[in-house]
Each structure stands twice: as C-alpha cells, then as structure tokens.
Amino acid sequence: MTKSYFIPSLNDEEGIVTIVSLMVLVILTIAGIAAVTIANNETSIVRNEQIAVDTFYSTETGINDALVNYTDWLTDDFLTESVTVAGDEFDAATTVDDGDPVATIQVRCIEDSQTEVFDGDVGDEIPAMSHTASPPSGSGYSAKYFQIRRYSITSTSTSDGTAVQIGAWKVFNKS
Numbered sequence: 001m002t003k004s005y006f007i008p009s010l011n012d013e014e015g016i017v018t019i020v021s022l023m024v025l026v027i028l029t030i031a032g033i034a035a036v037t038i039a040n041n042e043t044s045i046v047r048n049e050q051i052a053v054d055t056f057y058s059t060e061t062g063i064n065d066a067l068v069n070y071t072d073w074l075t076d077d078f079l080t081e082s083v084t085v086a087g088d089e090f091d092a093a094t095t096v097d098d099g100d101p102v103a104t105i106q107v108r109c110i111e112d113s114q115t116e117v118f119d120g121d122v123g124d125e126i127p128a129m130s131h132t133a134s135p136p137s138g139s140g141y142s143a144k145y146f147q148i149r150r151y152s153i154t155s156t157s158t159s160d161g162t163a164v165q166i167g168a169w170k171v172f173n174k175s
Contacts, residue, residue: 055157059164062094062103062155067168094155103155110150110167135171146171 093101111131135141135148148169156163 051160052162055160055162056164058094058102058159059155059157059162062105062157063153063164063166065094065103066092066105066107066153066155093158101158103157106154106156108152108154110152133169136169139171141171145174147174148172 092105094103094105095101109131110129129150132147132149134143135146141148148171151168151170152165153168154163154165
C-alpha cells in the first residue's frame, strides 16, 4: 500500500497575474497623476514669474521714458519755480506700440518736509532731504557755480500696481 500525501500545487498561479497587473497599474496611475500635477504647478510658477518680470520691465520702461522722452518736467516751470510749486507734480503715461498704457509716471520734488506725496497706495513716501544741494563729487560740476535740485520719479504698472521709484537730480547754474 502506498501512502498518498496532499501536497499543494506550487504551479497553481491562477489569479496572481491579475492581482500583480492591477497593482502595477495603480502604481503607474498614481505616478502619472503626480507627474501631471507637478508639471501644471511648475507651468503656473513659470507663467507667474514671467508676468512679474514683464510688469517690472514695464515700470522700468516708465522710468526711462520719464528721463528720456518726457522732458517737460526737466525744462518747464516745474524746475524753475519755488520748491513748493515744483513739489506739486508732473504726471504722464508710458504706452506701447498699440497705444495701450503700461505704466503711469509721477515726478515729484524732493524737499525736507515731504512725507505723503502721491495719491496712490504705492510709493507714497519720498525720503526727506534738501531739494537743492551741491553737485555730487566727481560729477564734473563745480559747487561754486552749480547746484542740483532733487526729484523723485515713480513709475507704476497699469496691470498690477508694481511700482519702481528712483531719485533724479538736475544741474542748474547758481543764481
């Protein structure tokens, strides 16, 4: 008489392939969703950064525009009047080729007592300093014959309110 033993079949793999396939499919799906989400986030970051850079360049263009093209504030009564009259204001807008404004420009006189100068929320404060002074050393202008007047130029983006502010000075003969 031979003894018969129950030995489970090691070759019976029915269904294991389906389970492993489903597990791999779930892992790949999760990895794909994560990759798409990360790509969308990175695209948004790059887009926002590009908008911020474009806005900054637009406001910087306004500053250069005020220094080069809008010379009314450099040549009219705005410069030659008393400090209080010159402190009033000069406003302009910088436009692009299609005529749409990209920045507004405000030029103000810098004077000892100024604090709140602009109507807007951005760049409201200009540092208080003397409006007239001797020319900076190394500028080529003699302090004996010349003086400078200080002005603040603020360019504000029309798209999101980004502001860039610089100080500028103009040389005058001493009177």
